[in-house]
Amino acid sequence: MAASSQDSTVFRATTTAPVNIAVIKYWGKRDATLNLPTNSSLSVTLSQRSLRTLTTASCSAKYPTVDELTLNGKPQEIQSSKRTLACLSNLRSLRQALEAADASLPKLSALPLRIVSENNFPTAAGLASSAAGFAALVRAVADLYQLPQSPRDLSRIARQGSGSACRSLMGGYVAWRAGSLTDGSDSLAEEVAPAEHWPEMRAAILVVSAEKKDVPSTEGMQTTVATSNLFATRATSVVPERMTAIEEAIQNRDFPAFAEITMRDSNGFHATCLDSWPPIFYMNDVSRAAVRLVHDINRAAGRTVCAYTFDAGPNAVIYYLEKDSELVAGTIKAILGATADGWDGPFYEPLKNFTAPGVPLDSVDSRAVEVIKDGVSRVILTGVGEGPISVNDHLVSETGDILSQ
Amino acid sequence: MAASSQDSTVFRATTTAPVNIAVIKYWGKRDATLNLPTNSSLSVTLSQRSLRTLTTASCSAKYPTVDELTLNGKPQEIQSSKRTLACLSNLRSLRQALEAADASLPKLSALPLRIVSENNFPTAAGLASSAAGFAALVRAVADLYQLPQSPRDLSRIARQGSGSACRSLMGGYVAWRAGSLTDGSDSLAEEVAPAEHWPEMRAAILVVSAEKKDVPSTEGMQTTVATSNLFATRATSVVPERMTAIEEAIQNRDFPAFAEITMRDSNGFHATCLDSWPPIFYMNDVSRAAVRLVHDINRAAGRTVCAYTFDAGPNAVIYYLEKDSELVAGTIKAILGATADGWDGPFYEPLKNFTAPGVPLDSVDSRAVEVIKDGVSRVILTGVGEGPISVNDHLVSETGDILSQ
Numbered sequence: 001m002a003a004s005s006q007d008s009t010v011f012r013a014t015t016t017a018p019v020n021i022a023v024i025k026y027w028g029k030r031d032a033t034l035n036l037p038t039n040s041s042l043s044v045t046l047s048q049r050s051l052r053t054l055t056t057a058s059c060s061a062k063y064p065t066v067d068e069l070t071l072n073g074k075p076q077e078i079q080s081s082k083r084t085l086a087c088l089s090n091l092r093s094l095r096q097a098l099e100a101a102d103a104s105l106p107k108l109s110a111l112p113l114r115i116v117s118e119n120n121f122p123t124a125a126g127l128a129s130s131a132a133g134f135a136a137l138v139r140a141v142a143d144l145y146q147l148p149q150s151p152r153d154l155s156r157i158a159r160q161g162s163g164s165a166c167r168s169l170m171g172g173y174v175a176w177r178a179g180s181l182t183d184g185s186d187s188l189a190e191e192v193a194p195a196e197h198w199p200e201m202r203a204a205i206l207v208v209s210a211e212k213k214d215v216p217s218t219e220g221m222q223t224t225v226a227t228s229n230l231f232a233t234r235a236t237s238v239v240p241e242r243m244t245a246i247e248e249a250i251q252n253r254d255f256p257a258f259a260e261i262t263m264r265d266s267n268g269f270h271a272t273c274l275d276s277w278p279p280i281f282y283m284n285d286v287s288r289a290a291v292r293l294v295h296d297i298n299r300a301a302g303r304t305v306c307a308y309t310f311d312a313g314p315n316a317v318i319y320y321l322e323k324d325s326e327l328v329a330g331t332i333k334a335i336l337g338a339t340a341d342g343w344d345g346p347f348y349e350p351l352k353n354f355t356a357p358g359v360p361l362d363s364v365d366s367r368a369v370e371v372i373k374d375g376v377s378r379v380i381l382t383g384v385g386e387g388p389i390s391v392n393d394h395l396v397s398e399t400g401d402i403l404s405q
Numbered sequence: 406m407a408a409s410s411q412d413s414t415v416f417r418a419t420t421t422a423p424v425n426i427a428v429i430k431y432w433g434k435r436d437a438t439l440n441l442p443t444n445s446s447l448s449v450t451l452s453q454r455s456l457r458t459l460t461t462a463s464c465s466a467k468y469p470t471v472d473e474l475t476l477n478g479k480p481q482e483i484q485s486s487k488r489t490l491a492c493l494s495n496l497r498s499l500r501q502a503l504e505a506a507d508a509s510l511p512k513l514s515a516l517p518l519r520i521v522s523e524n525n526f527p528t529a530a531g532l533a534s535s536a537a538g539f540a541a542l543v544r545a546v547a548d549l550y551q552l553p554q555s556p557r558d559l560s561r562i563a564r565q566g567s568g569s570a571c572r573s574l575m576g577g578y579v580a581w582r583a584g585s586l587t588d589g590s591d592s593l594a595e596e597v598a599p600a601e602h603w604p605e606m607r608a609a610i611l612v613v614s615a616e617k618k619d620v621p622s623t624e625g626m627q628t629t630v631a632t633s634n635l636f637a638t639r640a641t642s643v644v645p646e647r648m649t650a651i652e653e654a655i656q657n658r659d660f661p662a663f664a665e666i667t668m669r670d671s672n673g674f675h676a677t678c679l680d681s682w683p684p685i686f687y688m689n690d691v692s693r694a695a696v697r698l699v700h701d702i703n704r705a706a707g708r709t710v711c712a713y714t715f716d717a718g719p720n721a722v723i724y725y726l727e728k729d730s731e732l733v734a735g736t737i738k739a740i741l742g743a744t745a746d747g748w749d750g751p752f753y754e755p756l757k758n759f760t761a762p763g764v765p766l767d768s769v770d771s772r773a774v775e776v777i778k779d780g781v782s783r784v785i786l787t788g789v790g791e792g793p794i795s796v797n798d799h800l801v802s803e804t805g806d807i808l809s810q
Contacts, residue, residue, distance in 0.1 A: 228676075229638065229639070229642070229643040229669075229673060230635040230638055230639065230643070230673065230676060230677075230680075232638075233634065233635055233637075233638045234634070234635065237634070238634040238635070260682075263682075263684075264634075264680075264682055267679050267680055267681075267682075267684045268634060268635065268680050270679055271635060271676040271677065271679040271680035272635075272676065274672050274675055274676040274679060275635075275669075275672055275673050275676035276672075277665075277668075277669055277672075278700055279668075279672045279696060281693050281696075284690050284693075285689050285690045288686050288689075291684060291686075295683055
């Protein structure tokens with residue numbers, strides 16, 4: 001392709017990417033530059049029918065010479081983000097290799113990039129958007145460059161943007177293998193099972209009201225690695241056993257086993273945060289009320305029908321199977337009533353007709369009910385879903401203008 | 406002494422006993438019957454000018470044949486309390502040995518006991534009263550029986566009533582050595598340093614309002630031992646190192662070292678609770694605000710002037726040295742203002758004239774200030790103090806009637 005014809009051409013590729021919520025938590029780096037973790041982790045990819053990042057990667061000779069990135073309508077200081085630069089540099093190298101091998105390919109690696117990204121969920125929801133964001137960025141640029149690399153290969157690159165982003169390049173149940181090599185080449189994500197293997201998995205995210213947020217803590221996973229006396233036991237002994245056990249639970253579609261491991265790993269992760277110096281707190285009184293609610297629902301149901309997990313924040317993610325929607329989501333709906341937003345969307349349909357709680361509310365601690373009702377502002381109902389999806393809803397026009405959804 | 410002369414005689418002994426607050430926490434038993442702990446612990450005995458149990462032990466042939474115990478005016482079901490019976494049985498055996506060796510002694514071991522005990526602090530304060538209670542019971546009966554055993558020897562008996570009671574038989578800085586023998590004979594308390602060694606130690610207890618109490622958790626230290634993956638590391642490796650380090654800090658009167666070990670051990674203890682299955686929570690949002698306050702005061706002061714510790718409940722105990730009263734207690738006073746009870750008592754005198762906070766309140770997280778102001782109902786100011794004291798304020802009259810203070 002002649003350089004002259006490239007002058008006004010805008011090359012584009014657009015993808016969506018999902019959020020993932022870990023059930024075995026990533027916490028602690030053995031290499032902070034390469035984002036190499038101290039332990040393996042495992043997550044459930046959540047449906048993009050509920051939550052997704054949409055990203056268009058484009059390049060053109062008509063663009064200013066410096067790469068540009070716009071997130072949710074705001075231009076980003078891309079040159080100060082080493083992580084973004086590392087991802088783009090890796091992707092360009094792979095494109096250069098293609099171009100070197102096939103002279104007929106347009107020299108896209110030499111063109112400035114314009115990347116535009118939007119989340120469909122409010123920042124106020126307190127959901128970590130960096131995983132979906134970096135997964136979408138890597139997937140979109142890889143598509144733009146028509147790279148042949150597999151999601152597993154690309155996960156090495158996304159990992160350098162944000163550790164947990166590597167798990168958002170695949171759907172279903174995804175493990176991030178910690179690896180042991182110093183260059184990080186064996187630290188990548190692998191699909192443990194596709195979403196179709198166990199499609200009934202559901203998640204209710206209880207978003208804690210801004211006014212109920214806790215006293216902020218000085219956070220930082222490296223603080224835990226450096227100071228917690230209990231962390232090494234977690235990283236070297238507890239997590240490896242749990243990884244094996246939860247993969248087996250997923251293969252066997254054994255919800256009670258999956259649930260107990262998920263809850264215990266969340267608790268163990270937050271325990272090492274508390275054991276850090278200075279201590280790190282993410283769960284607050286609302287979080288703990290959600291813990292109590294889950295244990296009480298399971299007790300009332302006489303079997304394990306739901307499981308909680310908490311990331312680095314107070315929001316509860318409650319996993320359950322579709323067949324137990326009434327017991328779990330129905331009980332949550334009865335507690336929150338009309339006081340919380342979010343009772344809509346593609347996963348709400350089967351709940352519409354629930355009017356009574358799935359378990360009697362008097363079998364749930366009354367103080368927990370009160371704290372949840374008072375402290376949860378929004379619910380997001382979702383479930384296990386697919387990995388990134390190539391779409392045509394471009395955020396950059398044919399002539400290179402930034403569009404918005 | 407002839408039996409006839411004993412008929413109407415009431416033998417009495419009365420003692421006070423202190424509360425102690427651990428800085429290295431006791432959590433987990435290796436023998437539940439003998440109350441043998443999985444790890445050693447260390448506490449500060451608090452002054453009986455602030456908090457104390459007063460107990461009279463009496464015995465008389467005129468009493469009903471079954472031993473009686475009255476706590477805070479309420480008769481107790483002594484026969485259903487294996488722990489109380491174990492203490493009394495041990496003490497009687499020691500008395501019997503004395504009587505067997507010296508026929509001139511009155512046969513008190515054969516007489517029914519009437520024991521009356523009162524705390525000077527409200528149950529609502531949420532302070533564990535069992536330590537002071539069993540220490541007072543053992544000390545009072547030992548005095549009644551005129552036993553020659555040392556506090557260290559008696560601590561073996563008090564331990565069987567309530568583990569931490571063994572530490573309330575001595576003043577100052579007291580270690581409870583876990584011991585290793587199966588009969589528990591080497592599991593006893595020892596004075597690490599008397600109160601006079603480091604008399605400047607002060608404690609402010611922030612009592613969390615009843616309405617701010619957390620969702621109750623299914624508690625139980627044996628749950629932690631049986632289920633926490635992190636507990637063994639704490640018991641076998643972390644605590645032994647901390648015991649050595651904090652004893653050295655006490656010997657050297659090194660408050661910053663004492664403070665850091667105290668705070669880290671509290672955090673580590675609560676971390677193993679959270680890592681238990683099901684998880685155990687004692688700290689709530691008010692507790693965490695107190696953690697933040699302490700870290701912020703230390704940062705603002707430019708040195709470590711205070712340390713928090715939390716037992717199995719949300720109340721914060723904040724240690725500091727008398728010279729830093731203005732920085733620590735003065736700041737707490739400025740935050741709580743007139744909204745909390747307890748700004749009186751023997752340790753309040755030096756604070757009376759503080760009108761401004763010791764550190765500027767804008768150097769403390771504003772949300773923490775708000776949560777503490779809203780959630781703390783009472784302050785107890787106290788300091789390191791003596792062990793049990795023999796007194797004449799009997800709670801049983803010369804004729805055997807129960808009196809009240």
